[in-house]
Amino acid sequence: MSYQALYRVWRPQKFSELVGQELIARTLKNALMTQQTTHAYLFTGPRGTGKTSAAKIFAKAxxxxxxxxxxxxxxxxxxxxITTGRLNDVIEIDAASNNGVEEIRxxxxxxxxxxxxxxYKVYIIDEVHMLSTGAFNALLKTLEExxxxxxxxLATTEPHKIPATIISRTQRFDFKRITAQNILQRMEYILQQKDISYEENALKVISKAxxxxxxxxxxxxxxxxxxxxxxxxxxDNALLVTGSVTQKKLTLYFSQILKQDTAGALETLYAILEEGKDAKRLVEDLINYCRDLLLYQQDPKIIEQNEIELFSDSEFKDFASQISPQTLYQMIDLLNEQQENMRFTSHESIYLEVLTVKLTQVKQKNLNISQEQVSGDHAVIKQLVNQVKELQGQIEKLKQQPNVIQSGNSKKANTKQVGTKSSGKNDKxxxxxxxxxxxxxNATRQNLLQLKEAWGDLLNMLNPAQRAMLRSFKPAAASAAGIILVSDFPFICQRAQMDTELKEAVENGLSRLIATAPELIFVPEEKWQKIRQEFYQQRQGEDKTSEQQEIVEQPVIAKDNVTVPLVEEAKKIFGAENIEIKED
Structure with a gap:
């Protein structure tokens, strides 16, 4: 047979002809020039990237x-x-068919x-990952010395299957995928040498495939x-051979998806399949289309720098300005999911129909609207932060004023002020x-300590608005089923109690941090003190009928280092660091 395939005729015969592997070629050439070659090499990388060709060139050099x-x-x-394969000292072995212990022995x-x-005698073992465990063990000592x-x-496309003991005894070179531009230039050179006319866009289709x-x-x-x-x-011939879809059809299909025109998108899909286009290639082309849109949104120059073909039709630029990245992420997820499902079916057209319907039902998010929403959220956060700062300033001023709760008139005024403060919105x-x-x-000190340890991590898991609101609260009591959060500002308690998103975010965060999602109870500080006192009084009254009657009836205040059971009980519930004992 006189005709040979192009990849055999144009196999690289020098390091300078290795396309896209300049770093590896330079390293091997320098090692040869300085006579610093080693006894074992490992060439890894995707198929068709020049591993075996580099091994033969190295054996010749x-x-x-x-x-x-x-x-x-x-x-x-x-x-x-060596080029013709006639030299007995250069032995090329296919490990896929010679993977037993006897061959290695x-x-x-x-x-x-x-x-x-x-x-030198050179052994080139291709697809070395196919060797059996016994064959690797037989090769180990010889490979080392x-x-x-x-x-x-050794050449392989799957280095993770090679034992670490083998890899450690070799110099490893990782061959990378060849860029589309390098492939295009190599094909142009070959066609020019063969004097064959070509269309540049056809070579772009081939290099992409x-x-x-x-x-x-x-x-x-x-x-x-x-x-x-x-x-x-x-x-046209390149599209037919590769099964790719024309740019015009892709643009039409994608525009119908964005318009949520399910019927039109299905008609375009049927037209593409009737032309004999490959279903898997269509999904791959759609993924690349979404990817190009994302890159174009970030920076149009990225497309030129990465040598991606820029779409000439104006609809592509319109898509990039109208559709949000979040929508593209959803579409790419759907495309990847169906691409995975299509690997295990012979009814690819059905999956494509379902995919088309799902894509047209993706909720479209306008890019400009999303930006307005983001700016609005920032305004709300800024307003909340300013309110908190203003309230903190008022608290500092009140703390600096002299204590006037000594005279009867002052007490009345203070009582009137408290009544005014608790009226209005706070009554809600x-x-x-x-x-x-x-x-x-049911509250325990252990639950409260566990909550306090996780409090900082919980705040970091919330968005800025929720974090600003929750910073004004402090944990006061905790059980496995609930948490009491106390704040100095009643109106913030009211707002937090009505904020279902805040509650859900806190519960979700706690479920991750402490493996439970307790219910949240927001209580103003002024009411919390009264509630806690009434609870202790009620509990003290109940305990009088129990076996601990004599203990409960002991003095309420501890003097001369005498331990009071009520204080000890409060320490167990709220923690010693949260208890302050005052004499009447």
Whole structure:
């Protein structure tokens, strides 16, 4: 058979011909020039990126007596023999079909013999991850200490399957995916050498379909050349061979999705499938379309810098200005989900129909509206912060005033002031005493300490508005089922009690931090003191009928370091650091 595939005819024969692997080529050339080569190498990377080609070039340069700057001459008998695969000292082994212990033992026995025609004996083991565990163990000692004139080059697409003991005995080189621009330039060079006419957009379709593999790109190019009547490379032929969708059809389909025109989008889908387009390729093209929209929204220059084809139609720019990133994220998630599902079915068209309906039902979010909402949220947060600062300033002023609660008139004035303060909006705050008493009966110091330890992390989990509001509260009591939060500002208690989003956010945060979601009870400080005192009095009265009657009837205030049971009970519930004992 006289004809050879393009990827075989145009296989790189020098390091300078390795496309997209300049760093690896430079490192290997410098090692050859300075004679600092090692006994074992590991070449890893996606398929078609030049691993085996680099191994053969390295074997030629290592044995070439006319080496120039680390490059083989490709003219001497050794280079020609290695290029054609006739040199017995360069052994290429496919581990996929020779993965047993016996094959590796055979290598271990023959490696002792000196090379016959060249300076070094080179073993190139391709797809080395396919070796069995026993084969790896048989290779281990030989790989660690081979004879001086033996070099091992291991190549694989799945390095994670290779034992760490093997990897540690090699120099590892990671081959990266070749960029679309490098693939395009290489195809242009080959077609110019073969004197074949081509359309540049056709090469862009091929380079995009190759997904970073030069061998895949040249194989597709070979098919496109054969498909054309006159051997020309056209866009239509490239689209037919790769199964890709034209840009015009993609734009039409996407515009109908954004307009939530389900019927129109389904008709466009059917038209694409009737043309014989590949279903998986269609999903891939839609993902790339959404990705290009995201990049264009961030910075149009990114598209040029990353050599992504910029869409010429004005609709693309309109899409980028109208649709929000959040909507694109939802669409990409749906596309990825269906792409995964389509791997395990033979009814791909059904999944595409369901995908189309789901995409048209995605809730569209206008980019400008979302920005206005964000600015509005910032205004609310700023207003809340200012209110808190103003209230804190008023508290400081009140603290600095002299204590006037000594005369009878002052007491009356103070009583009148408290009555005024508790009127109006504050009367709307309803406090369920039965609920609070139930919580206090079950409250423990351990629950309160656990809550206080998690309080800082809880605040960090809230948004700025919720965080600002919750900072004015402090935990006063806690049980497994509920928490009492006390604030100096009654109107903030009222607002927090009505804020269902705040409650849900706090409960969700606590469920993550302390594995429970207790109910929140917001109580003003002035009412909390009275509620707590009444609770203790009620509990003291109940305890008089119990076995602890004599203990409860002891003096209320502890003098001369005498322990009072009531104080001890309060310390257990609220914590010693929250208890202050005052004499009447």
């Amino acid at each position: 290592l044995n070439c007596h006319h080496q120039e700057n680390g490059e083989p001459c490709n003219k001497c008998d050794i280079c020609k023999a 055979d290598i271990r026995d023959k490696v002792k013999y000196a090379p016959t025609d060249s300076d 081979p004879p001086e004139n033996v070099v091992f080059i 190759a997904e970073g593999g030069m061998r895949d790109a040249l194989s597709i190019l070979d098919q496109v050349i054969s498909f054309g009547d006159n051997g020309e490379v056209t866009v 705050l309803k406090i369920n005493l039965e609920q609070i008493y139930t919580l206090l009966n």
